[in-house]
Amino acid sequence: MLPQVEEALTEFPQIQARQADTSxxxxxxxxxxxxxxxxxxxxxxxxxxxxxxxxxxxxxxxxRVGKMYKGYYDEPDN
Structure with missing residues (x-):
């Protein structure tokens, strides 16, 4: 699944992906x-x-990531 996640996140450059093996x-x-x-x-x-x-x-x-990202990073300048 990691390659799919990394591919999906290429549109959101401010998000950093990390992986951990809980086993x-x-x-x-x-x-x-x-x-x-x-x-x-x-x-x-x-x-x-x-x-x-x-x-x-x-x-x-x-x-869902896109909606969160837009609200978090694409705020209009005041």
Missing amino acids: RIPELAGMLSIFTAPVLILFADGKETQRDARFVHMEEFKE
Whole structure:
């Protein structure tokens, strides 16, 4: 799924993607309440803003990320 996520995020250059294997870092699974894989979690200002797990529909994911991104980065100048 990582290649699909990276491809989807090319339209949003301010978003940085990171990957973690919770089987190698089980503490992370507990800390983020991850019970299945894959899980895509989007954070903004240190807070979780979006979570998609197990069956991720990339077009829906991309659409929601785009709405968040537009509101966050494309604010009109005052």
